[in-house]
Amino acid sequence: MIFTLLETASILSTIGLPVLIIGALGFLFGLILAIASKVFEVKIDPRVEEIICVLPGANCGACGKAGCAGYADKIVHGGEAINKCAPGGPDVAAQIAKIMGMEAGQMDRKVAVIHCSSGGYENTNWKYSYDGVQTCKSANSLAGGPNACAWGCLGLNDCLRACQFDAISIDTNGMRLIDFDKCTACGACVQACPRDLIDLVSLKRNVYIKCSSQDKGGEARKVCGSTHPCIGCGLCSKECPVDAISIENSLAHIDYEKCINCGLCATVCPTKAILDLLFGTRLKAEIDPESCIGCTICAKVCPVDAISGEIKKLHTVDKSKCIGCQQCVPKCPKNAIEMV
Amino acid sequence: MGYLGEIFVMAMTAIFIQNFVLARFLGLCPYLGVSKKLDSALGMGLAVIFVMTLASAITFLINKYLLIRYDLMYLQTIAFILTIAALVQFVEMVIQKNAPALYNSLGVFLPLITTNCAVLGVAILNTTAFRPDGVTPYNFLDSVLNGFFSGVGFTVVLLAMAGLRMRLEKAELPKSMQGMPIALIIAGIMALAFYGFMGFKI
Numbered sequence: 021m022i023f024t025l026l027e028t029a030s031i032l033s034t035i036g037l038p039v040l041i042i043g044a045l046g047f048l049f050g051l052i053l054a055i056a057s058k059v060f061e062v063k064i065d066p067r068v069e070e071i072i073c074v075l076p077g078a079n080c081g082a083c084g085k086a087g088c089a090g091y092a093d094k095i096v097h098g099g100e101a102i103n104k105c106a107p108g109g110p111d112v113a114a115q116i117a118k119i120m121g122m123e124a125g126q127m128d129r130k131v132a133v134i135h136c137s138s139g140g141y142e143n144t145n146w147k148y149s150y151d152g153v154q155t156c157k158s159a160n161s162l163a164g165g166p167n168a169c170a171w172g173c174l175g176l177n178d179c180l181r182a183c184q185f186d187a188i189s190i191d192t193n194g195m196r197l198i199d200f201d202k203c204t205a206c207g208a209c210v211q212a213c214p215r216d217l218i219d220l221v222s223l224k225r226n227v228y229i230k231c232s233s234q235d236k237g238g239e240a241r242k243v244c245g246s247t248h249p250c251i252g253c254g255l256c257s258k259e260c261p262v263d264a265i266s267i268e269n270s271l272a273h274i275d276y277e278k279c280i281n282c283g284l285c286a287t288v289c290p291t292k293a294i295l296d297l298l299f300g301t302r303l304k305a306e307i308d309p310e311s312c313i314g315c316t317i318c319a320k321v322c323p324v325d326a327i328s329g330e331i332k333k334l335h336t337v338d339k340s341k342c343i344g345c346q347q348c349v350p351k352c353p354k355n356a357i358e359m360v
Numbered sequence: 361m362g363y364l365g366e367i368f369v370m371a372m373t374a375i376f377i378q379n380f381v382l383a384r385f386l387g388l389c390p391y392l393g394v395s396k397k398l399d400s401a402l403g404m405g406l407a408v409i410f411v412m413t414l415a416s417a418i419t420f421l422i423n424k425y426l427l428i429r430y431d432l433m434y435l436q437t438i439a440f441i442l443t444i445a446a447l448v449q450f451v452e453m454v455i456q457k458n459a460p461a462l463y464n465s466l467g468v469f470l471p472l473i474t475t476n477c478a479v480l481g482v483a484i485l486n487t488t489a490f491r492p493d494g495v496t497p498y499n500f501l502d503s504v505l506n507g508f509f510s511g512v513g514f515t516v517v518l519l520a521m522a523g524l525r526m527r528l529e530k531a532e533l534p535k536s537m538q539g540m541p542i543a544l545i546i547a548g549i550m551a552l553a554f555y556g557f558m559g560f561k562i
Contacts, residue, residue, distance in 0.1 A: 038432050042439060045426070049446035056450055060457035158530055 067119055068092050074115045075105060082106040082206045095120065106130075106205050130205040130220040132187075132198055137230040137246040137293070139173025140193035144245040155181075160214040168243040171233040173217055182212035225276045226297035227283055234269040241291075250293040256285035261323025261345070282323065282345035302344030303359035305337045311356035318348035318357060367505060369492050372560070374509035380478045381517045382547075382554040387478030391518060392543055394469065401522035404469045405515025409508060411473045412482050414451065415444050416507025419483040420500055440483045448474045482510045520550065 071092035079087035083104035085094055094100040095116065102120060103113040138144050150159050150166035156178040159165055165174055173196075180188045180196060187202035188209065200223065210218045217232050229250055233240045237251030252270030257263075264278035265285060272294070274285075286296035305327070307318070314332040319325075326342040329335030349357045378384060381391045387408075394404045419440050427433055452470050456463045463470075473479060486503040490496060498506065524546055533542060 037430055038435055041426055041430060041432060042435060042442070045422070045439060046442060049442065053446060053449055053453075056453050060453040062456050062460075153530060153532060155530065 065096050068096050070119045071095055071116055074108075074112055074119065076107045076112065078107055080107060080206060082204070084207070129223045131200045131203040131223050132205060132207075132209050132218050133221050133228050134173065134179070134196060134198065134218050135229060135232045136171075136173040136217045137248040137295075138167070138169065138244060139175040140191075140195040140246075141175075142193055142245075143195070143247075144172070144175060145169070145243055156212075157214045165215075168245070169233055169235070169240070169249075170243075171215060171217075171231075171235070172244070174215065178212040178214065179209035179218060182208040184208060222276060225274075225279055225281055227274065227279065227281060227286055228295060229272050229274060229293060230295045231293045232271065234271050236270050240270065248291050248293045251291055253290060255288045255290060256294060259284055259288045280323075280345045280347060282343045284324070284343050284345075304339045304342040304344055305346070305348055305357050306360045307335050307337055308356040308358065309334050311354045313354055313356075315353060317351050317353065321347045321351050323347060366492055370502070370506055371509045371512075374506055375513035375516060376554065376557040377560060379513045379517060379554055379557075380481060380510050381514060382551040383558070384481065385551075386481040387476050387514060388547075390469075390472065390476060391514075391521060392540070392547065395518055395521040395525055395543070398519065398522045398526060400469075401518045402515070404472075405511075405518050407469045407473055408476065408478070408514050409511030411444075411448060411451065411470075411476075412479055412507040412511035412514075413504060414507075415440075415447055415479050415483050416486055416503045417500070418447055419443055420486060420498075420503040423487050436484060436487065437480070440480055444479055444483065445474050478510070478514060482507050517550070517554075521546070 068089075069092075072089050075088040075092060077088050083091045083100075083106070085091040085100075091100065091105065095102055102116040103110075105112050105116075145168035146166055147168045148163070148166055150162065152158055152162060154176055156174040156176040159174050159176055164170055167174060175194060177188075177190065177196065180190065184206070185202050185204055187199045187204075189197050189199065191197055205220050207220060210216075210220060215232070219228075221228050230248060231240075231244075231250035233244065233249050235243065235249075237253065240249035240251050241247075243249075250271050252267050252272065254267045254272075256272055257265040257267050261282065261284065262278050262280055264275045264280075266273050266275065272285075281298075283296040283299060283302060286292075286294040286299060305318075307327075312329075312334050314329060314335060316329070316331050316335070319327040319329065319335060323345060324341050324343055326338045327335055327348065328338065344359065346359060349359065374380075380386045381388065390404055390408075395401050422439060422443055423436065427436060427439060432439075448470065452463075455470070486498055486506055489498050489502075489506065491498065491502065521543075525543060528542060528546075537545075
């Protein structure tokens with residue numbers, strides 16, 4: 021079929037005009053956006069993008085930031101530690117270290133611990149019988165909670181429901197047990213507990229306080245159903261060889277930056293409110309008599325004065341005093357100290 | 361009825377009687393997706409108000425001076441989508457540069473709005489809407505106001521939904537009803553309640 025000149029012109033204007041107008045609009049918007057992207061440019065550190073690519077992208081929030089992008093931004097601009105990604109583990113930390121050009125450092129695995137030894141059917145003192153909605157959140161909002169201790173575990177298992185990894189179980193007494201092998205330190209239970217009893221603690225620090233009561237000693241003893249309340253006596257604080265424990269509001273607090281994991285505090289606590297997971301299993305120091313040159317360095321670093329001996333003579337460890345803190349081992353210039 | 365009265369009627373219509381979510385069933389995705397927490401619902405709502413108002417203004421101009429003039433009304437949808445997408449991108453860049461705090465609080469919601477059908481809906485409905493007298497089509501100011509009030513209506517409903525869902529978190533529900541199923545049922549009940557506004561004569 022042959023178009024006449026007139027028909028051709030009419031078709032061209034029917035198709036051409038819309039194409040021209042929409043095309044012009046698109047071109048105009050594109051131009052404006054292109055200019056705007058230069059004018060309103062916000063410099064983004066390329067390392068942020070690289071770190072986002074390395075991170076798992078699950079946006080789980082275990083690092084405490086709003087998603088992986090937030091964490092990447094904080095690493096580059098906020099000086100955040102690079103080993104906080106729990107799902108990514110040491111591999112991701114190593115890759116981030118490469119991008120940031122620094123040492124990966126030790127991936128510090130954390131686990132959740134409950135700072136209360138009460139909460140079971142038999143070891144809780146109840147103020148009233150609670151029959152409402154069976155969640156800790158609701159129970160806590162009714163007259164300050166059904167248990168006598170205003171700081172302790174409500175026992176309705178919000179933490180258990182929050183845990184996605186089946187790491188929390190209940191024993192026959194209704195007490196919660198956290199399986200450290202399954203715990204990924206995602207922090208879901210920390211968020212779920214309305215009384216802030218759960219905390220993430222490094223797995224290498226096996227000593228923690230099983231109480232959150234800020235009541236005065238006598239009151240804490242009276243209301244606690246488990247007979248292991250922290251009464252704020254300060255014995256642990258006095259005994260701690262590295263001053264890692266402080267008492268605030270009648271409650272002991274361990275500074276894990278300083279803690280050397282010796283377990284001394286757990287042995288002196290009069291109410292047994294400090295739990296030492298390694299109790300009785302710590303190895304004691306022993307000095308190899310052939311290698312010891314009597315430099316006295318080990319005796320100086322020993323926090324409990326368990327090492328004695330005169331200068332340039334063989335030193336010995338008093339095993340009844342040694343708490344197995346291993347402070348002396350790396351200090352010995354001859355590597356003469358072993359834990360046995 | 362003075363112009364202020366007409367604005368009042370327009371506001372009531374956009375917020376309650378012809379609410380975008382519950383009467384026109386537009387913008388349901390963010391309505392169900394971002395209504396789990398009050399603060400994020402508020403962020404989304406404010407972003408929608410902002411974009412709807414701006415989009416109403418720009419699309420009115422494009423409609424009047426390009427599409428109607430060259431008799432290209434059939435290109436309305438594609439032209440409006442192009443405009444809204446470009447507008448949202450532009451606004452995002454400006455906010456990121458000039459108000460980083462606002463940018464962070466709006467976060468992912470701003471780009472999401474590009475594909476929110478309520479925004480396209482308000483732009484298209486503005487071109488077919490009439491003033492309360494039933495004869496005069498919307499002028500520029502009417503369109504902008506309608507866009508603003510529609511955004512307010514969206515925000516009101518989103519906030520109500522977020523409030524309800526936050527309370528529902530504590531309720532004991534059968535497992536099969538938790539989450540989205542109960543949200544959809546509530547959405548239906550809310551829509552029924554808003555249907556009652558249809559009887560208003562103002």
